[in-house]
Amino acid sequence: MSAAGVPSPLSRTSSRRHFWQRDLVGIAIILAAALLGYVFVPDNLALLTRIIAILFLVLSLDLVTGYCGVATLGHAALFGAGAYAAGIAAVTFNITSAFSMVAIGALAGGVAGLVCGVVILRGHGLAQLVLSIAVIHLFHEAANKASTLTGGSDGLSGIAPDPILGLFEFDLFGRTAYLFGILLLLIIFVMLRILVRSPFGMLCRGIRQDPLRVSAMGASVKATLIKMYIISGAVAGVGGAFNAVSTQVVGLDSLSFTNSAEALVMLVLGGAGSLYGAFVGTIVFVWFEDVVSSANPFHWLTTVGALLIAVVLFAPKGLYGTAAALFERYRRRLK
Template sequence: MSEIVVTHVPHKRSIPFGQEAVGALSIIALGAIGYFLYPDDLAFLTRLIGIAFLVLSLDLVTGYCGVATLGHAAQFGVGAYAAGIACVRGITDPVALLAVGVFAGTIMGLISGALITRFRGLPQLVLSIAVGQLVAALANKLSWLTGGSDGLSGITPGKVFGIFNFDMYSRTAFLFSLGVLVIVFVLLQRFVRSPFGLMCRGIKDDDLRARMIGVSIYPRLVVMYGVAGAVAGIGGALTAISTGVVGLDSVSFERSAEVLVMLVLGGAGHLWGALAGTVIFMIFEHIVAAANPFHWMTLVGLLLILIVVFAPRGLIEPVLSLASRFKRKGEAA
């Protein structure tokens, strides 16, 4: 037998924590633009950040694991209600309220995941809708706890770190939300590249192959749902804290469907896609709804059709392929 020459694969050139630094700085830069150029829109931008958590959360299960769901608002809403109820009952520290949201979201995520990921395809989708509707119905029926259709109001959180008061211009709320987003986004960037995250992408690609390398799929998907629940719970808690109310819309089917649209718009399977989708959709909706209150839905529909036709894998995909072509050219040179 001939001797085989072992040529080891050269290391990929990368700066340690480079991606995380880019992620954190980009979000801070975008936040700064919002803060200084649009000081009158901070309440809207804060709401946008809250929804961004939900879209990121959906990306974890749909984009990274291939789970089809139209009930993801449940995790967000449960986090929002839990933080809101805790605040009304006396826990007013914003960081503690976030923790409440994370905890509630995680539990909701684990429960949903345990049910939904047992199945695949259409049954899975139907089950996700059912779970979402169940949570929405509970939020409506338990009105002594949730305020029912009037919504839960009277949420007045204390000062952030005991120093910064929530002001009527939403400055504190915006900066607080932005800070949390930076931290969560960086953690998620590590998470999706971790062995666990990579395995989830493998499961999405081919679950039989995954089982054939010895992976038990179900427990992993449930854990992933738990993580996604935590992220959505943060978004819910932030929204409750910054707006002071939690309504039935936060657990609604429309909310679930809308965030799925945002994710597809931006590009599922990429954290940047989730973020881009949220920013573009919500800003477009905000501007168009203000300019033309009667036909804005039509315009949003047209935008979606255009994007699905011309960039079926989301707006982030052309950007990424351009970037990788650029990189390859650089390596060849």
């Protein structure tokens, strides 16, 4: 630290190194968990692949809610836009390369993010929630009415992605889809970690904490939020496109309000504003839902509800956020 109280270049370099070391550990844990799932749960790769697809949605939600403080219950509109765009590209235009479908899904999600951002950001607080609910219903109804392209209530089927690199086919066991999803997830995660630590990411954090002060400093709050909405839409679009590639069908449920609400629940469960919380919340919620619904198909929602109440009461920062805070407190005591 310099005499003026400004961090020296050496301390900033040390801080960056510390963050990257922590991220490398996080990436290593993600890879290890993915490989363990592939080896020890080969008969349930469909569930693991579903978790990966939902993870993209929750990560994208974390960008606008956890980092920018924008309340939304319509984020599945971005996920569904990517899914339908990739599906239509494959079925109608015969674009069946998995990478091309994902790119098209990211583009469609970004455009949907721009549209949603312009509409939702016109409101504040409760009005934002109402606008986001209206947006998801409008997207849902548009997909239902455009049945010649989307299949309407019957869904869009006949999606047949080409083998990856011409070698790895998308089989019924989901091996290729799972590994493809892990590759996409790692690429997106690294990009998002760079984004949230960039000056743009810090500006978004500042807007979440005090938008008036950020505006007084000369930064455009609305323009910044719309940019983050577009980025978030691209990430959600990747998730939607990956879901279309892995399941080879797109239904109206990808644009459902339930998807948006559950994504928000997963984010709160894991802890908003860290990206890692999205991983923890999604994995715990989907796994817990699968196990409990299999054991008690009639009353499993009661058990899930009890879990969420317990987390909100005893771990208000979410599972990851609370664990990280306790670890940091313990580390400071050791010093």
